[in-house]
Amino acid sequence: MLIAESNIQKAIIDYLQYQANIGKLWFVRVGSGKIKTEAGKWFTSGKPGCPDIIVCIKGRFIGLEVKTDKGMQSKAQKTAQRQIEACGGGYHVVRSIDDVIAILEGYYER
Numbered sequence: 103m104l105i106a107e108s109n110i111q112k113a114i115i116d117y118l119q120y121q122a123n124i125g126k127l128w129f130v131r132v133g134s135g136k137i138k139t140e141a142g143k144w145f146t147s148g149k150p151g152c153p154d155i156i157v158c159i160k161g162r163f164i165g166l167e168v169k170t171d172k173g174m175q176s177k178a179q180k181t182a183q184r185q186i187e188a189c190g191g192g193y194h195v196v197r198s199i200d201d202v203i204a205i206l207e208g209y210y211e212r
Contacts, residue, residue, distance in 0.1 A: 127159040149180030163191035
């Protein structure tokens with residue numbers, strides 16, 4: 103059974119919120135795309151390819167791109183990954199809360 107990306111993301115955000123509440127990290131869910139305003143005009147938010155979640159832990163920038171088991175990165179997401187990593191940040195494609203826990207443990211240990 104394939105779990106919806108939105109459900110994976112909710113579980114991850116709940117976990118990150120707990121970690122933030124105890125002072126271990128800071129995070130934000132980043133939305134990007136186009137939204138139609140009440141006036142009928144389109145508003146573009148975010149930056150193409152931006153990771154779904156940005157985390158700051160021990161002074162490190164980490165982008166988390168949430169995907170299902172079969173989900174693939176877009177071209178813009180791959181470009182963002184290269185740019186983030188070139189600047190010294192971390193970028194991870196995550197498919198479960200277990201992926202996030204394992205990744206963050208590595209950053210806690212640094």
